[in-house]
Amino acid sequence: MRCAAGVVGVLWVVRLAAACPIGYLNMRICSGHGHCATNVTTIGLDESCVCDDGFSGPDCSQRICPSGRAWVDFATANDTAHADYVECSNMGYCDRVTGECICREGLSGSACQRLLCPTVVDELGRVRECRGAGKCLSMREAATQLDLDSVSWSTNYDEWDADAIYGCACDEGFTGFDCSERECPRGDDPLTPGVDEVQLIDCRCTGDASWCNGTIALHFRGQRTDPIPYDATPELVEYYLEALSTITDVDLRFHTGGRDAVFCDGQLGTTVVVTFLAERGDVPSLNVSIDSSSHIAATVFADGASSALRPGISSVTGTKEWVECSNHGTCDRATGMCGCYTGWTTSDGRGNEGPVGDCGALASNYSDYQRVFFYNAANSTESPCPIAKPRWAISTLTARAVCSGVGVCLPDRTCNCSIGYGGHACEFRICPTGHAWWDTAAMNGGSIDAHRSGAVCSNRGTCDLTSGTCNCETSGYKLFDGEACELMACPDDGDNECGKHGRCATMAEFAKNGLVLSASGAKLIVRYSEPWDAYKVRGCLCDASEGVWDYNTSSTSYRGPFAYAYTDWTGYTCEQAFCPTGDNPFTWGVNEVQAINCTARGGSFNVTFRGAHESVLVPWWAEAAKLELELEKVATIRDVTVSYTSNNASSNKTICGDGQFVTVEFESERGDLPLLVVDDSQLDGAINVTEIIRGTKEDVECSAAGICNRDNGQCTCLDGFYSGRDVVPFRYYGAAGQRGDCSFRHSSTKGSKWWNALYEYSYSFVLLRGEAVTELTIFDLLNV
Numbered sequence: 001m002r003c004a005a006g007v008v009g010v011l012w013v014v015r016l017a018a019a020c021p022i023g024y025l026n027m028r029i030c031s032g033h034g035h036c037a038t039n040v041t042t043i044g045l046d047e048s049c050v051c052d053d054g055f056s057g058p059d060c061s062q063r064i065c066p067s068g069r070a071w072v073d074f075a076t077a078n079d080t081a082h083a084d085y086v087e088c089s090n091m092g093y094c095d096r097v098t099g100e101c102i103c104r105e106g107l108s109g110s111a112c113q114r115l116l117c118p119t120v121v122d123e124l125g126r127v128r129e130c131r132g133a134g135k136c137l138s139m140r141e142a143a144t145q146l147d148l149d150s151v152s153w154s155t156n157y158d159e160w161d162a163d164a165i166y167g168c169a170c171d172e173g174f175t176g177f178d179c180s181e182r183e184c185p186r187g188d189d190p191l192t193p194g195v196d197e198v199q200l201i202d203c204r205c206t207g208d209a210s211w212c213n214g215t216i217a218l219h220f221r222g223q224r225t226d227p228i229p230y231d232a233t234p235e236l237v238e239y240y241l242e243a244l245s246t247i248t249d250v251d252l253r254f255h256t257g258g259r260d261a262v263f264c265d266g267q268l269g270t271t272v273v274v275t276f277l278a279e280r281g282d283v284p285s286l287n288v289s290i291d292s293s294s295h296i297a298a299t300v301f302a303d304g305a306s307s308a309l310r311p312g313i314s315s316v317t318g319t320k321e322w323v324e325c326s327n328h329g330t331c332d333r334a335t336g337m338c339g340c341y342t343g344w345t346t347s348d349g350r351g352n353e354g355p356v357g358d359c360g361a362l363a364s365n366y367s368d369y370q371r372v373f374f375y376n377a378a379n380s381t382e383s384p385c386p387i388a389k390p391r392w393a394i395s396t397l398t399a400r401a402v403c404s405g406v407g408v409c410l411p412d413r414t415c416n417c418s419i420g421y422g423g424h425a426c427e428f429r430i431c432p433t434g435h436a437w438w439d440t441a442a443m444n445g446g447s448i449d450a451h452r453s454g455a456v457c458s459n460r461g462t463c464d465l466t467s468g469t470c471n472c473e474t475s476g477y478k479l480f481d482g483e484a485c486e487l488m489a490c491p492d493d494g495d496n497e498c499g500k501h502g503r504c505a506t507m508a509e510f511a512k513n514g515l516v517l518s519a520s521g522a523k524l525i526v527r528y529s530e531p532w533d534a535y536k537v538r539g540c541l542c543d544a545s546e547g548v549w550d551y552n553t554s555s556t557s558y559r560g561p562f563a564y565a566y567t568d569w570t571g572y573t574c575e576q577a578f579c580p581t582g583d584n585p586f587t588w589g590v591n592e593v594q595a596i597n598c599t600a601r602g603g604s605f606n607v608t609f610r611g612a613h614e615s616v617l618v619p620w621w622a623e624a625a626k627l628e629l630e631l632e633k634v635a636t637i638r639d640v641t642v643s644y645t646s647n648n649a650s651s652n653k654t655i656c657g658d659g660q661f662v663t664v665e666f667e668s669e670r671g672d673l674p675l676l677v678v679d680d681s682q683l684d685g686a687i688n689v690t691e692i693i694r695g696t697k698e699d700v701e702c703s704a705a706g707i708c709n710r711d712n713g714q715c716t717c718l719d720g721f722y723s724g725r726d727v728v729p730f731r732y733y734g735a736a737g738q739r740g741d742c743s744f745r746h747s748s749t750k751g752s753k754w755w756n757a758l759y760e761y762s763y764s765f766v767l768l769r770g771e772a773v774t775e776l777t778i779f780d781l782l783n784v
């Protein structure tokens with residue numbers, strides 16, 4: 001040991017200052033955005049740059065862009081995809097000079113992580129999300145903030161799209177996925193039975209029951225009244241409640257046991273009966289809040305519960321409809337006005353003619369409605385079904401007809417429309433539905449319910465009621481596609497989707513084409529089929545060479561400007577190329593060597609590697625040369641050397657058999673490789689593959705000594721570096737060749753420091769292999 005150290009001292013000069021790559025753009029060390037690695041134990045690494053935050057590349061010349069959750073990617077486990085920390089979220093390209101993502105149209109955010117809300121450009125040229133008639137909210141925001149039915153807000157939605165998919169929460173009076181449509185007046189259908197909602201409030205004094213003080217506030221649908229004095233009259237409480245914009249008309253009665261009617265009676269308590277005259281259906285419960293210094297207690301009873309103070313009084317669940325155009329008209333979404341069916345007109349909200357505009361009243365000039373106008377088109381008996389002028393009729397001459405002439409009138413006065421027609425009078429055509437791209441997530445029996453099915457045009461398009469077709473959002477770019485706007489559209493270059501180097505695929509197809517290996521190197525079957533987006537979110541599946549089997553074409557394809565470098569394409573439009581990978585020439589490493597121990601004396605085995613689609617068949621009696629030939633037929637293996645471990649001439653030269661043991665050295669595939677995968681089901685005996693030397697050569701783009709040109713997949717090597725040789729035997733540290741990977745370092749750049757480092761490496765390698773340390777063994781290594 002001491003002696004060897006002496007040899008090092010004598011032969012090799014003292015280490016010089018580190019020579020790190022010079023930036024190819026500005027000729028500064030590490031481009032001025034990094035420094036030479038210090039305190040590294042791997043020999044040679046001290047000649048490489050450690051880049052400042054936000055920079056990358058061997059010379060730190062490349063800016064890193066912001067990252068987000070991938071919109072589209074390969075599943076890594078069953079139903080697990082949309083990885084986090086993906087540059088530009090796979091929906092844009094990184095500008096390496098500015099470090100900014102250039103996003104696909106329709107996406108925004110620094111990492112293209114956010115879908116824009118439906119957008120219009122108004123007359124003044126301003127871009128307005130949701131047409132200025134609604135709020136643009138993420139799925140997460142919608143889940144916590146929006147709840148139109150009750151005051152119990154805040155469902156926690158935390159799926160991959162929680163902060164990615166945005167949609168419009170329209171202001172009151174507006175509707176549609178982009179808030180471009182108008183809501184129509186709502187009302188009760190007077191032809192169906194229904195009762196008003198009744199809720200009770202028991203109010204009494206606390207402490208000394210004979211007297212109260214303080215105030216009480218009532219809450220309804222997220223709004224709160226001003227504090228109401230404990231001794232308010234019914235008229236005053238009604239005034240406070242109707243001052244809320246969520247309450248139109250209530251009727252109040254106080255039951256106090258015959259005394260003067262005040263809100264909270266001192267001795268017997270008050271039971272307040274609140275009847276909702278305009279709010280329809282099952283109305284959410286009122287809620288109370290009382291200042292802690294007040295001497296009042298109050299309880300609300302709803303949904304059939306009886307008063308605690310006066311059990312004879314019960315609440316009632318409202319069953320009146322609260323529907324647009326009272327089920328007796330068609331809403332014109334452009335104007336927000338109801339077009340009433342024959343015989344119906346606007347009501348007063350209580351079934352009589354009035355100003356509401358809801359088709360909730362029988363027209364007085366149609367008082368003979370029940371007898372005359374309606375009959376069963378099928379059998380000509382009288383039956384009052386709605387009559388309307390069909391929206392889908394092209395001719396203005398088309399007459400009004402029972403069930404618009406395309407439905408059968410049922411005994412319960414409803415139309416059974418032919419398939420494809422909708423509306424209570426079958427007056428319009430139905431548009432296709434899909435899972436909503438955006439909606440309000442809600443808890444449903446312990447699990448989150450979001451992206452619900454049955455959304456017209458998937459809530460990302462407008463339904464044309466005259467034709468029953470969806471007009472998917474188009475704002476100059478196409479992000480949604482399909483009959484029901486249910487698919488994410490793939491980017492196209494004007495002619496075809498995904499350009500020349502890819503095809504449009506769903507997340508489910510991506511998973512099928514991905515490559516996931518088990519720890520032992522076997523290819524795992526990974527599917528992505530359960531999540532809501534499996535067949536909806538689509539992206540460009542780029543052409544690839546090795547390892548990725550294309551189920552459509554049943555083949556793998558090989559391309560590339562260099563003899564052995566296959567250009568795989570990448571990027572959200574598949575316009576960016578991967579560059580050849582290779583061994584970092586600043587460091588030294590060895591090839592992977594695996595051993596095959598096969599004791600079989602009959603049969604054959606199949607072997608494959610790194611998920612290559614087809615395996616090769618090897619008979620037990622094969623010799624090393626045949627195994628080598630077969631292995632090199634595997635699509636993911638370029639060059640291996642198979643050797644017997646013993647050169648004993650008398651040993652049987654089959655690879656299998658008692659005591660037989662061969663090694664496979666990978667000469668083209670760099671790095672720590674997965675094991676060869678053998679299928680021994682046809683083998684008469686056992687076979688084992690083990691790693692005997694872990695590959696330590698790097699396998700990185702442009703060998704960490706060049707910059708990848710993503711337009712053509714070619715490396716621009718830093719000064720002094722050239723394409724390396726493809727087949728590099730175990731002890732080699734590199735040679736010029738056709739690999740295109742910048743892994744060869746020209747001797748002109750190799751200073752004494754480089755030779756020093758190589759010497760140290762060779763020395764440690766000799767120790768590693770247990771050989772005697774002599775100048776000869778070290779020179780033997782250096783001279784190969």
Ligand SMILES: *[C@@H]1O[C@H](CO)[C@@H](O)[C@H](O)[C@H]1NC(C)=O
Pocket residue numbers: 039
């Ligand atoms: C070098 O690394 C060692 C071990 O990781 C550490 O203790 C030491 O502080 C480092 N020195 C410098 C200068 O970073």
Ligand SMILES: *[C@@H]1O[C@H](CO)[C@@H](O)[C@H](O)[C@H]1NC(C)=O
Pocket residue numbers: 213214215291293294295
């Ligand atoms: C009600 O009376 C109590 C005791 O007399 C007093 O402490 C409290 O401040 C009063 N509350 C209000 C709201 O007046």
Ligand SMILES: *[C@@H]1O[C@H](CO)[C@@H](O)[C@H](O)[C@H]1NC(C)=O
Pocket residue numbers: 285286287288300
């Ligand atoms: C009233 O609100 C409180 C707190 O916000 C809640 O715990 C309670 O369930 C609500 N009561 C009703 C009847 O909604």
Ligand SMILES: *[C@@H]1O[C@H](CO)[C@@H](O)[C@H](O)[C@H]1NC(C)=O
Pocket residue numbers: 363365366
């Ligand atoms: C009933 O009155 C409405 C307008 O008030 C009118 O449009 C309709 O034609 C009338 N119908 C009959 C049968 O007179």
Ligand SMILES: *[C@@H]1O[C@H](CO)[C@@H](O)[C@H](O)[C@H]1NC(C)=O
Pocket residue numbers: 376379381383410411
């Ligand atoms: C005609 O319709 C009436 C009421 O809808 C029904 O009771 C009757 O059975 C129908 N007659 C035929 C022949 O279908």
Ligand SMILES: *[C@@H]1O[C@H](CO)[C@@H](O)[C@H](O)[C@H]1NC(C)=O
Pocket residue numbers: 410416417418419
């Ligand atoms: C409606 O019509 C379809 C056929 O058009 C029929 O299968 C269905 O049973 C009808 N529904 C009712 C409630 O009569």
Ligand SMILES: *[C@@H]1O[C@H](CO)[C@@H](O)[C@H](O)[C@H]1NC(C)=O
Pocket residue numbers: 077078524525526527
């Ligand atoms: C995924 O699920 C399929 C069955 O649906 C199973 O065959 C496969 O092994 C699973 N893959 C992984 C990686 O668990």
Ligand SMILES: *[C@@H]1O[C@H](CO)[C@@H](O)[C@H](O)[C@H]1NC(C)=O
Pocket residue numbers: 503552
């Ligand atoms: C790939 O296969 C799918 C069905 O599995 C088909 O819809 C699609 O058109 C095919 N694409 C190409 C490029 O052949």
Ligand SMILES: *[C@@H]1O[C@H](CO)[C@@H](O)[C@H](O)[C@H]1NC(C)=O
Pocket residue numbers: 597598599661
């Ligand atoms: C090969 O496998 C056999 C049987 O398991 C074992 O006895 C033998 O030691 C193995 N040989 C080597 C070199 O690992």
Ligand SMILES: *[C@@H]1O[C@H](CO)[C@@H](O)[C@H](O)[C@H]1NC(C)=O
Pocket residue numbers: 606614615616617679
């Ligand atoms: C083994 O390899 C042969 C030849 O490539 C192939 O025909 C056969 O299907 C393979 N068998 C298995 C089990 O993979």
Ligand SMILES: *[C@@H]1O[C@H](CO)[C@@H](O)[C@H](O)[C@H]1NC(C)=O
Pocket residue numbers: 621652653654657658
């Ligand atoms: C050598 O291989 C042959 C088959 O080629 C076999 O018959 C023979 O038994 C083997 N000899 C030994 C010592 O394994």
Ligand SMILES: *[C@@H]1O[C@H](CO)[C@@H](O)[C@H](O)[C@H]1NC(C)=O
Pocket residue numbers: 597598599686687688
């Ligand atoms: C292969 O490995 C397994 C477990 O590591 C061992 O049980 C078996 O004996 C080995 N067989 C051979 C032929 O080496």
